[in-house]
Amino acid sequence: MNIIKTLLVLALLTACTQAPDETTSDSATLILTNARVYTLTWDEPGLDGAVMPNAPHDESGWHPDAEAIAIKGGDILFVGSTEDAMKFKGDSSRVIDLAGATVLPGLVDSHTHVFGLGALLDQVNLVDVATEEEAVALIIERAKSVPKGEWIVGRGWDEGAWANAYPDKVLLTAAVPDHPVFMDSLHGFGGWANQAALDAAGITAESEVPVGGEMRLGSDGEPSGLFLNQGVNMLRAAVPAPSRETLAKQLLLGLDQMAADGYTTVHDAGLDTTAMSILEELEAADKLKVRVYAMLSLRDEDLIRKWIEKGPDKDTDSMLTTRTVKAYYDGALGSRGARLLYDYSDRPGHRGISGDGYGFNQALNADAMKAGFQIAIHAIGDAGNREAIDILESVFKDDPSTANNRHRIEHAQVISPEDIPRLAELGIIASMEPPHAMEDKTWAEQRLGAERVKNAYAWRTLREAGARLTFNSDNPGSDHSIFYGLHSAITRQDKNLQPEGGWYAEQRMTADEAVRGYTQWSAYASFREDESGVIAAGRWADLTVMNIDPFVVADEKPGNILNGHILMTIVNGEVVYER
Secondary structure, eight states: HHHHHHHHHHHHHHHOOOOOOTOOOOOOSEEESSSSEOOOOOOOOOTTTTOOOTEEEEEEOOOOOOOOEEEEEEEEEEOHHEEEEEGGTTTOEEEEOOOOOEEEEEEEEEEOOHHHHHHHHHHHEEETSSSSHHHHHHHHHHHSSSSSTEEEEEEEEEETTTTTTTTHHHHHHHHHOOSEEEEEEEESEEEEEOOOHHHHHHHOSSSSTTEEEEEEETOOOOOEEEEGGGGHHHTTSSSSOOOOOEEEEEHHHHHHHHEEEEEEEEEEEEOOOOHHHHHHHHHTTOOOEEEEEEEEEEOOOHHHHHHHHHHHOOOOOEEEEEEEEEEEBOOOTTOSSOSSOBBBBBBTTTOOOBBBGOOOOOOHHHHHHHOOOEEEEEEHHHHHHHHHHHHHHHHHHGGGGGSSSOOOEEEOBOOTTHHHHHHHHTTOOEEEEEHHHHTTTTHHHHHHHHHHHHGGSHHHHHHHTOOEEEEEOOOOOOOHHHHHHHHHHHHOOOOOOOOOOOGGGGOOOOOHHHHTTTTHHHHHHHTTTTTTSOOOSSOOOOOEESOHHHHHHHHHHHGGGGGGOOOEEEETTTEHHHH
């Protein structure tokens, strides 16, 4: 029966992607041969993760359903055997023998901050720094090459992991007294500064703190140098704005890095007027090597009003497409800014912030929805998620046509069991980051308690309720490596393969689901399921080539997924990265 099933799959594939006869003049520009191609054209797994009967899977495990791809221009011509693909070879065709490497539909990071990634590559990188002393040492080293008086900016210290022992200005000020220093946190909900930065910003104990923000004071009653949630903007506003040239350079650095890491499309979340104008200029100059699905920042009202008047982009195939508005509704769980229905377990009397208290403009959000925009609301706490769902539903009732725009909850980290079914009922996509669960697991239960944490990072529960998912990294807040993302989703273990058996392992994804989370499901989240997300004739030639087979490795030794690396990234038929 398994042989028959395999033959049927191959027959269906052949019927859909017929090779040309010997007289054809339709030659390919690029042919990939001798590969392990997973087309994802078989049926999606069941809501419980069960493999579908027409999947290339039998009692021996997974096996690829094609071995070669022929491409012409920006589209796929043929998918099937190497022998048949070579019939598309012309005098100018480039043929690449992939020698058994795995090819997947082009990876999509559906929630990124590419300008931030570029800035991280261009500034002091504090990611994975474990202590205040280590961070200060990096600043000291950078100060050696920066003229006295100029700002030094770093990013990446973990505001969640450090929440019970936040740093202050004392050590930093003593070590680097002659430069204003601002160190943004991993997820942007914490800021750390020295005295020179406080002086440059004019911040004193009497300074007004934004609603939804916190400025910590030292034992002397003066600002300690530590700011949380909306309070971080007090520091950000004082840092000299980078030039357009610097921002453009950082964007291209970020896009280059995403291409090198296998991504063919990024959904850039929360772009303001300046960022959008730079993207538009680079698109016009044909300098975007990765597709950018732009998410406009609701906080930039002038920009949103301009786009409401213009309307969302209708095309899907430009290198820059704009049809989404990103809104912030509550803060982060690590910094205790996420809005909870009940008190934080480790801070009685405190439930976080949301809505107007976090700068959310509900009327503007509704106007954007009625103008046809997809809305992507950042919501992390269970109260934040409930309120965000309520807001979307209220607009649906007022204008039913708005319900068709595949609105999203970004992060959807903690959702009450009563609200989980509502996502499927209302057609709202849960846009989630598997790495966040692994990074937050050391302190998430402290914030939420033993019962409420079971409803956090609950991918399987959401799937079983019928909700659509898309997976992403929220970089530079998390490592955007696809291998880290897949490993997190499949194992619920960190990079050290801990905890044994997985953290709340009942929420794990299968390899089929995890791969779709970064490909097909993300294509749906951007209205591109007819152009991308699977490998088939007529689809975009957006492809990712890697050295491991994640389907097989997930079954045999899932920890080895972390050993993967990207070999090639193809966007619109062009090789934009080659190892």
